[in-house]
Amino acid sequence: MRKITFTLLTKLPAKYISSGLIIIIVLFIYGVVGSIFIMNLNLIDAIYYSIITMATVGYGDYIPTTGIQKMFATTLALSGVALLAYVFNIILTNVQEKMSEYSKGARKLKAIEVMEDYYIICGFGRVGKVVFNELTQRNQNVIVIEKNKEVCDSIEEGDNVVVINDNAIEDDLVAKLAGDKCRSVIICTGDDVNNLFIVLTIRETNPTAWIVTRASKLENIKRLRKAGADKIVSPEIIGGEGLYYESARPHLLKITVKHSADNIYDEFKVITKYGCTLENIEYHIPGIETPLIRQIKTKNITDGQKYVNYLSSHDDQRQALENLYKNVNNIHSHLISGPDKSSFDKLLKDLEKIEEIIGINLTNKEITEITKKEIK
Structure with missing residues (x-):
């Protein structure tokens, strides 16, 4: 307990310590000067008289007799009492604050434990x-x-x-x-x-x-x-991608479609035919608003051909992709960037020939309502 109390007292705010010391010094100088010129004491006795009066001890070996001496002694004693009350209040307030902080900290640690x-x-x-x-x-x-x-x-x-x-x-x-x-x-x-x-x-x-x-x-x-x-x-990377997509929004198209894994390459050929880039694919799990997103970011037809060749030589990956399409009932969306609106118009006409287009620029909430119907 003594160790805690000492720790608390030594952590008094510096501004309070400084102001308290200044007040003590000013009051002590007032007492010494007054004792010399009003009480007619020498320096040593003036120091002694100032201390015992400020401390409200008052041994009675020096008794003020004149009116001015009594006024001086009274002001010195009252100032000493006020000073003691001030210092005591600072210490008590600080101890209470620190104890409250320690108690609050203990409660937080207890909350973390459970x-x-x-x-x-x-x-x-x-x-x-x-x-x-x-x-x-x-x-x-x-x-x-x-x-x-x-x-x-x-x-x-x-x-x-x-x-x-x-x-x-x-x-x-x-x-x-x-x-x-x-x-x-x-x-x-x-x-x-x-x-x-x-x-x-x-x-x-x-x-x-x-x-x-x-x-x-x-x-x-x-x-x-x-x-x-x-x-x-990195906010730089995220911010840069966001700026790109916002700047490209007039030339971005989100197409929600329904087709099996067998139509992937034919679809990609149409997208690249009009100079468009497949930015990502969103797979819509029935009833769940947030889709699974796979970034693609390619407009090169050879990338599509390589992927088809990869699937043809890796049956396990082919099966995994087909299972994914089954889980989303073949419903997914493509985010496509393109050079202009006329390219999108031509692209949509060609896609309609090979797959079912559910909607254009649908929100995730709207798509969720559609996928819910697929599982009823």
């Missing part, structure tokens, strides 16, 4: 906030570690959310939490050096932890991967 399958988010900036919202919307258990106290106070805690006001790079707290119960550590700080240090700290003690980190600069992706990050996400 929490299962949680995610750790290091850094609660713009990226961290988006990740946090995605996780909480899915009722996942989340531990947020953020060094900015004001940011921590703005996060609403609950049964599945614990917020820790700490710097993830200054101790091994993250490494301790990234144990068997942790699904993933998501590092979202905007400083790649900090991200690298956190990855190294976690990987040193948790070789099997799943670590996903942000990379602010492309040149640091390789370093983060060598440090032990399992997945690295």
Whole structure:
């Protein structure tokens, strides 16, 4: 207990300590000067009289007799009492705050102990906030570690959310939490050096932890991967792809179709015939809004021919592809980029001859309603 009390007292805010010392010094100088010129004491006795009066001890060996002496003694004593009350209040308030913090910290550690399958988010900036919202919307258990106290106070805690006001790079707290119960550590700080240090700290003690980190600069992706990050996400890459798709939107076409795996090559020949690029394929699982997406990004007919040859020589892969098409009832979508609208018009006319076109530029929600009908 004495050790805890000493620790709390030594952590008094510097501004309070400084102001308290200044007040004591000013009051002491007032007492010494007044004792010399008003009480007619020498320097040593003036120091002695000032101390015992400020401390409200008052041994009575020096008694003020005149009115001005009594006024001086009264102001010195009252100031001493006020000073003692001020200092005591600061100490008591600080002790209460620290005890409250320790108690709150203990409750958070207790909550983490009983929490299962949680995610750790290091850094609660713009990226961290988006990740946090995605996780909480899915009722996942989340531990947020953020060094900015004001940011921590703005996060609403609950049964599945614990917020820790700490710097993830200054101790091994993250490494301790990234144990068997942790699904993933998501590092979202905007400083790649900090991200690298956190990855190294976690990987040193948790070789099997799943670590996903942000990379602010492309040149640091390789370093983060060598440090032990399992997945690295670069806003530059994501932002660049987003800008491309938005800029190309007038020349993007999403076609939802229904056909078997046997029609893949014929379909691809039509797409490339008009100078279009097959960006990706979305496989729509019946009743599930979010599709399975496979990026293609090719406009070269030889790529399609190579794939057909690969399937013809690998029966297991051919069978896997056919099973995928059966699972989605042959319903899937193609995101196609092209040079202009007239190319899309010609492409659609040719595709109608070889497959069933369900819709153009349908939303995932609209496609979900269609796939639900397929399983009724």
